[in-house]
Amino acid sequence: MKRLLLLFAFLGLMQQVNAQFNLGGGAQKVTITGRISAVIIDSATKQPVDYATVSLIRIKDNKSVNGGVTDAKGKVVLQNVSPEQYKLLIGFMGYKSKTIQVKTSQEKPDLNLGNIYLSGTESNLKEVAIVGKTPMVETKIDKLVYNAEQDVTTAGGNASDVMRKVPMVSVDIDGNPSLRGSSAVRVLINGKPSGTMSNSVADALKMIPAEEIKSVEVITSPSAKYDAEGAGGIINIITKKKTAQGINGNAAVSVGTRQNNGNFSLNAKQGRLGISSNFGGQYAIPQDTRVVLENDVYSKQSHIFQDGFTRAKRYGYNGSVGLDYDINGYNSLSTNIKYNNFTNGSNGSSDVTSTLLENAILKTTNYVRASDNNNSFKNIDWSADYRKTTKKEGEEFTVSGQASFGRNTAEFNTRLINPDGSPLAPTVIGDNTGKNNEYTLQTDYVYPFSKTMTLETGVKGILRNIKSKYESSEQDFDYKQDVGAAYGVLSFKLAKTLDVKGGLRAEYTDISGVSGSSLNFNNNYFNLFPSAIISKTLKGNSTLKLSYNRRMQRPSLSYLNPFLNRNDPENQQQGNPNLSPEISDIIELGYSTFIKGSVINASVFYRNTQDVIESLFIPEQKLTTYFNVGRNKSFGANVFATYNPLPKWTLMGNFSLNTYDLNNFQTNQRTGVYVNYSVFARSAISFKGGWNTELFGVYNASRRTFQGTSGPMAFYGGAFKKDIMKKKATVGINVLNVFSRDLHIHNENKGDDFRQNMNIYYPLRSFGVNFSYKFGKVTFTGPKKKKGINNDDLKQDEGAGGLGGGAGGTPKQ
Template identity: 45%
Template sequence: MKYFLLLITLFTGISYASAQGMGGAAAPSVTGRISGTILDSLTSKPVDYATVSLGRAGSVKTTNGALTDEKGAFKIENIAAGSYRITIAFLGYQTKILDSVKTTPGKPDLNLGRILLAPNLKMLNEVVITGTTPIIENKIDKLVYNAEQDIAIAGGNATDVLRKVPLLSVDFEGNVSLRGSQNVRVLINGKPSGSMANNMADALKAIPADQIKNVEVITSPSAKYDAEGTSGIINIITKKNNLAGISGSVNGGVGTRQNSGNLNLNAKTGRLAVTANGGGFYSWPQTSTISFKRTNADASQIISQNGESQTDRLAANGSIGADYDFNSFNSISTNLRLNGFSNGADGSNLNQNIFNGNAVNFTRLSDNSMHMNGIDWSSDFLHKFKKKDQQISVAYQFTNSIQKNDYTTDFSNTVIDEYGNNDADNTENTIQVDYTHPFKKVTFETGVKGILRDIVSDNQTRNFNSETNVFSPISSRTYVYDYNQDVYSAYATFGFTLAKKYGIRAGARYEGTEIKGDARSVGAAASPFTSSYYNLVPSFVVSRTFKNFSTVKLSYNQRLQRPSLFYLNPFLNSADIYNQSQGNPSLKPELSHNVEFNYSMFVKTSVLNASVYYRRTNDIIESFVLPISVTDPSTGLTATGSRTTFRNVGNNNSVGFNFFGQINPVKPLTLRGNFNVFTYDINTNNTVVVSNTNSNTQLIYNAFLMASYVFPKGLTFETFLITNSPRRTSQGKNPSFNMWNLGLKKEIMKKKGSIGLTVIDPFNENKNFRSNIAGADFTQTSNFSVPFRSFGTSFSYRFGKLTMQAPRKKRGVTNDDLKQGEQNTGNQ
């Protein structure tokens, strides 16, 4: 660690010194900004996209300028003290000139306030200017889904939002896939969250949909990003208003399945901006039915279960952040985020087993609960040089999450036979330095990073001794397990444009990983081990732009997928002795090669995006069911049960095609659709034996269709349909998923508020999720039936007075480097 800190210190000093030399003269001692808000003189409405030009007083030459945003606000940076001439122009309005605008060293920042622009009466009846942010934006390095423009997500959570994002699919448990792969990294505002390392599906449910501004999907990350995430990166951007004054919003929803609420507050004055938000959701208790059957190859043993369980969920999260600009060149940012999630499941199962022709029946009662609490704190410093786009940043992040899993099981219906609990503590410290230098036609980026992870899993399991009438620890399952993972990395990228049509970005990243795992008690089931591996991962993308905003893009990159806490935790959950689950701390990382050819086109309001891609993943990690010997609680005989764990099952080759399109056949109507189809072709390693039915190439698909219609007076209707085929694994297939939603939204209170109605699957009270798994000597089927049809209402209101906008560059730590957890994959 000390060598890494020394490396960062030297790197920072060298980068800063070289930047000073390469950038020319030092920056002026005092610089500031000129800002204001342009309004229509007749309606007092903002004038967006107006041109604001700045030059020296008495001269018509322009030296700087800006465009107004959707609030009519503008800001011109890096202004030395002096007198200036400002010209404001926009089609359909009379040009306005302010010829004596002064700033001084004592007051370098000047806010001109509200500036009224008079319409040109000759053109007033001829020109109509409208502009809104599109729901989907396709950029050179990512696809952006602007959730705040979508009316049908009110009252839901982040899982509901991700279901509507092109290229993504979400199954019934909330597991997110990017083009069919669950090996995806999810970031919040460009930063990781410790809660995601425990169970991503649950963590996403804790984020209210009304808090999300947009979602970025990055399928070909550059070397600047961590090499983790074999299929790509999902970055969830939350709402943040950098407008002068105090503003906020309140959102809430009530439904037959779940309830949610969220509050956002924003305050900005001068160079200081503060934001805070809090929210959560609660799902009403619901009763689900479960059926399970496991048969040996020779049918000598049949394990059959039928039962029900009652579950409920509660989630909450909150954050507070502050940004301060010391001047135009130096700024600091800090953010603190808290989150919590809990769920419980009380169940009763009737076991009807057959052992060598003899029937054995008994009832099992179980109680499972999970509680997760996390904290993420980050702070970063950004220094901009005099040369445009030249900058250096230093960021630090501390992340801690604690997840508690508890279960009890009772076969006699009188005394608890076994109980177990696990406290898993995941702590991360990250430091990162990034430097950007623009040359004449090339932009160079480089940086170093260190991530120190410490995971402690405290396992305690006890069973009842009928002879002594006391609970005794099970020594092999009562221990504390320490897992340490340190990742050190450095990267360099180059980006440039040729002939104004070709964009090229290339780079490489080197990552070294050191792992150590050991149990603190003697005789523990989890064996100690150490491992180190080093990877050089290149990335390359070239794009060609044509007329009519059409673009073709070819990209290649390598990606890693290190297993997160969810996969590594060695805690054995045996609430059901015939269906146990346990993590695997000995998992190796995945390594993938990704090639993509993409075409996109924008014609007026129509959007088309199509991709053909190939992905080869080595040492792919999947849930895997293993046969184990157990003692039947009713007869005392030895029987065969199953344990779901995770393994590196082999190599997978996948070829896929993705299509996304959006059209407006008539002005009020918008139609959108996304279709993704790909192959699953697993070549298992020598340690994995699968049935012949799972060794062939499989075809998997997911699709999304949406239609929305805008009626007069602020009324909007939307409906969408999602369908996902069963997800294949080396042992079989996990459940398919489909959902139909209808939504209605009405703007009220002069468009500051809205009310909405949402209906989910109106014709399906319950939904069945079936899975089939086959091993070398067994077959296993299960069905999980849950209440699904729901009705809900939502309300939102925006308040506060805003005067100007100051967009800020995102920065900070981005630990996009861990395989996220599936939820109960492979289990009933």
């Protein structure tokens, strides 16, 4: 009943907005608008001029009504142009400005001006032509943008590889991202969640080819318009939009000793209708990972030593089809459907020595533990969006819906074998089949009161239903979570150099569920989440920013699922459906400046998190599960910089540091202050003839937890790429950790009565060759800004999704 009331209230509010906004309807006469396109060319070199400024001036009142900048091909497209007479002003540093008179009509709303030539100034003609480029990193009032498309060496990689180069972001060996020391990060794709992400972020990122990524937005201080989820912040991956007229596409393949990927995209656009499609697949060559594990329980004088290996397997494929249609200059529709299917698992064996004191007698048992694991995940995401704008620049109304259907299976088979080959105990078999359905409906409205003041508001409803079936019906899990939200954000200028953005978000969460025949739970809570950002523009292209926001981190399925994974009887794993959400308050002070093309971005922050969720090992039960372990007060800092010693040589570095100081009020235990940090360095050089090269290195120091530490890790790599076939294709090679096969990771947990010690030797060294080819028309009209669903509201597991990982919890390839 609550679910229906939530949706009815939401739809009722949307209808009121619809009536006030006068959406659609035959009573409103819609003026057909069109577009003006042109290609700006250097008259001397006949090369395109990118980043040239184009302004559209209405002749009757000499008012600027539209504008834009040219892309890498020199092309610019001005959308939503009403029938009028205009002046087109074109300018760029080092060139003489140019003015062209144009006219559009109801009968011919679209106008293609073809090539427009700019002449250089006298000083420019004597020197090298100046060409502007989109910077690698951009700093905005509420986000930092890493323009991945400017990275010429991404061919053959995936989204995890791109993430490792993004300022403030760290990526562990599995591919799980963290932001400024916090793994409570929400990852979106084009502002929207994916059902694949809800199961395993690492797996989802590996399914996205690096060449499909346009940019990555890092939002450390999200405004109230974003879901309150994600205590560490939000990472939004923006993929490239193929909006060229005609048919175009891209084919890429990467073959290596570890990862093998293939991706094919095909896009078509005719007039106002655009269709895009993409298909990709990957296969990881199985390699052995050595795992050495020790468990000690002092009161029982128990000692267990395991030394063995697991051979991981991973393969999968995905596909998507999207449609965009501009009804007219003010109304547009879009829809997209995505399908993901991947499988991962492992098989292996460990030599086990168990020592236990019983009746004053020390008993030793030797045996072999052999195991097989198989996990699979299938997910379908369907979304639809309607967008309406008006003649008032910046005014926008959107309605978005999304449905996600996920299916998971997890199976394991464990055998304990005596040295003589006979069974030590009955075979342990487990299986879990899960369904994760999610439905979202939201509406957003943006109204600019003036050029310096804008209001954003909206409402949203999310219905989630999770069902897990087990071999034992006593563990069946049925979980429902409904979220209703409303927000308002006001942006304005207090002075010429002072920008303010403040807002408030309200969220109501209703949770109910049943686990087996004994555990029934019902929980609901209402929270307010304020946010505020003040940005001051200083002299010399510098910016100072102060922000505050409150965030929440609800546990996702992998944390809640009570499925008991008995793959390793000495180290069992299980979720906890009684978890409470984390609540964080974050204050941040940031500074950024641009000095002769170099970028420096520095920030300090304070984060106070209540009810921190972490995994704990319970020695009496030989079980690892999740708990709300206490409150963590964390201070941190981040410094990012780029420098160009030469025009085609870029140096980049990032240093992140944060403290960990957790206080458990139930046991009155406090860890004390520990420092976690990470370092990233990169050098990229471009040479004549289309040659590009890159070297990079990453070091993540030990990360403290309530019970112990996760060991440090370091990896490094390099890449070479060559443009061929008149820059329509590229070929390259990449290497990773060439001087050592394995990456050694040491993890340790300990308490008053136990110690758990794990050493993992993960095969990381790899060599790969990649090839990419673009075909068809490759000039772009520029993506039209769209709104959509972004359910950034669930805490993600740091591992494989909580439905049964590999033996001993080893990383996946």
